[in-house]
Amino acid sequence: MKFNNRKVVLIGTGMVGMSYAYSMLNQGVCDELVLIDVDKKRAEGEAMDLNHGLAFAGSNMKIYAGEYADCADADVVAIAAGVAQKPGETRLDLLQRNAEVFRSIINPVTESGFNGIFLVATNPVDIMTRITCEISGFNPRRVLGTGTALDTARLRYLLGDYFGVDPRNMHAYVMGEHGDSEFVPWSQAMLATKPILDVCRDSGGKFTEDEMENISEEVRTAAYKIIDAKRATYYGIGMAMTRITRAILGDENSVLTVSAMLRGEYGQNRVYVGVPCVVNRNGVRRVLEMNLTEEEQKKLDASCDTLRESFDSLKMD
Structure with missing residues (x-):
């Protein structure tokens, strides 16, 4: 069985997130791709850039910058957002800051009514995936990370x-x-x-x-x-x-x-x-x-x- 309208929401339009989006477009993996970023103007620019390549893609795809409300009917929410390590910052301090970033992401995603699969790529990915599971309250089988x-x-x-x-x-x-x-x-x-x-x-x-x-x-x-x-x-x-x-x-x-x-x-x-x-x-x-x-x-x-x-x-x- 395949989903009738395969919808993916990507949160975080940095290099990892956009490498994912570009790969998704080239492989025609989904029908609808929503880009969300704290910098909405960047998300809009990235969506525009991807859309300009649709004429060369093997399949059609709806791509746009969106809001957390767009997660409501998504099949997958992929998270590639996070903060970079500051000079002199400990790994634990970085983890703590990324945990707060994830809280600001996951709560509005779940509040939208999202009932799909969380896919986490943010490092350290194993810990960030567990944080996603803890904050969301989802069944652990529906929260996975890119792992190894x-x-x-x-x-x-x-x-x-x-x-x-x-x-x-x-x-x-x-x-x-x-x-x-x-x-x-x-x-x-x-x-x-x-x-x-x-x-x-x-x-x-x-x-x-x-x-x-x-x-x-x-x-x-x-x-x-x-x-x-x-x-x-x-x-x-x-x-x-x-x-x-x-x-x-x-x-x-x-x-x-x-x-x-x-x-x-x-x-x-x-x-x-x-x-x-x-x-x-x-x-x-x-x-x-x-x-x-x-x-x-x-x-x-x-x-x-x-x-x-x-x-x-x-x-x-």
Whole structure:
């Protein structure tokens, strides 16, 4: 089943938000796209710019700058808004300020009568997704973040390049926090139907497990390198948001590594973290539990502890 009029509201028209909007337009993912920003003039300009490209797009789309009232009949509200870190500001202070920004966003969205899916991209995405869930009061399955979807795409790209195969035939995931404590569960990584670790062992030294760890580190530090080179990352995450939105609107039941609340899975409770999930029109249909090794489970536990501690340090009264 597909929605008759697929409507998406984007909140935040910065580089991430507009990379998402541009990707949505080029892929024809929705029928109606509403742009909301505290700077309404900017939102109007962005809508105008996108509309001028409609003649070259593969499908028609209604694009306009709107208000929170426009969320009432939306299928997805995507949040890419937030404040940047100030010089000398602690991560906790930044979190606290972004929590207040989200309160000013989520309350009017829910007051509009919105009853769809929240998709969060603002960093630190796992914590901001949990904040969205707490403020909105929505069922956690209808509030998800981009999680490690982009990290997983980076991983598959690098693995495909290393093994000389199409990245779409690399079945591997990045799990945990979208950040420094993320990890790759190599025990679950496959090239087609063959475990990657077996491919390495059977290659006669052509492929090595040491290189797998180098690839894992390259994935973890990719954002730092991009930020150092061009100050921000936005194209990749914009396309990741589009892929998740397409899974929701198309009721695809696709497996994506989004930020979802764990409720007993992997022995964890009430923490949002990047894990493989089945995503459809209801949001997270279910969390897929993979058979992690003892070491991999410890890495996931440590990542969850980091996220839980960060959230608990916030003043959410």
